[in-house]
Amino acid sequence: MNYQNPDIDPVLQKDFLEVINAMAEVYPNINGKARLKYYFDAVKDVPLKCLRDISKSFLMSSKYMPLPSDFTDAVSEWKKKNNYFKFNPDEPTKIECNKCGDIGIVVMKKSEGEFHSLINCSCDTSVFQDLKAPKWSNQLSGGFYIESCPFEWFRPKTTTKLDLENSEIKSIIENWNKKKRKAEKYWRDLGYKHEEEK
Numbered sequence: 001m002n003y004q005n006p007d008i009d010p011v012l013q014k015d016f017l018e019v020i021n022a023m024a025e026v027y028p029n030i031n032g033k034a035r036l037k038y039y040f041d042a043v044k045d046v047p048l049k050c051l052r053d054i055s056k057s058f059l060m061s062s063k064y065m066p067l068p069s070d071f072t073d074a075v076s077e078w079k080k081k082n083n084y085f086k087f088n089p090d091e092p093t094k095i096e097c098n099k100c101g102d103i104g105i106v107v108m109k110k111s112e113g114e115f116h117s118l119i120n121c122s123c124d125t126s127v128f129q130d131l132k133a134p135k136w137s138n139q140l141s142g143g144f145y146i147e148s149c150p151f152e153w154f155r156p157k158t159t160t161k162l163d164l165e166n167s168e169i170k171s172i173i174e175n176w177n178k179k180k181r182k183a184e185k186y187w188r189d190l191g192y193k194h195e196e197e198k
Contacts, residue, residue, distance in 0.1 A: 027065035038068035097123040106146040118183035133187045
């Protein structure tokens with residue numbers, strides 16, 4: 001017998017129907033056959049906990065029967081609130097910021113193309129928020145321009161698995177941290193004080 005973990009395993013159809021039938025006590029038309037497929041499509045890739053949370057939310061706050069699009073929106077909100085993102089290698093990854101590639105840090109170069117330092121990107125979609133440096137702004141553009149960090153800095157040459165104990169992965173992380181420390185020293189020497197240090 002397989003145990004279903006409601007916190008991580010995707011919603012099974014029997015669990016979905018159980019929740020929808022409970023909702024039908026308040027919204028009698030919700031379990032109409034024409035709509036059931038669309039409701040299920042909105043929740044089939046999330047854990048049972050998500051379905052239970054959003055159905056409870058609808059039951060407690062919505063005067064009108066939620067539509068499939070309301071379920072889709074509620075799932076998106078639940079994912080954000082619970083920091084739930086499942087990686088699907090078949091889905092193209094959407095990059096929000098073209099300047100930093102969602103890393104949150106960019107390379108600042110002199111106009112001749114020479115590497116100068118690292119600086120925080122001006123976007124708010126970053127993965128890393130830990131560089132003690134200012135955010136890029138056009139006021140800093142005199143003699144400088146920015147580029148995203150080269151992919152080669154992060155790409156392993158021999159290993160194909162993300163194993164933090166692997167010496168090549170350790171070396172990549174160490175080199176990245178060295179670059180960040182050097183950039184932080186550069187900005188500190190210029191008199192920059194990070195929020196936490198002010």
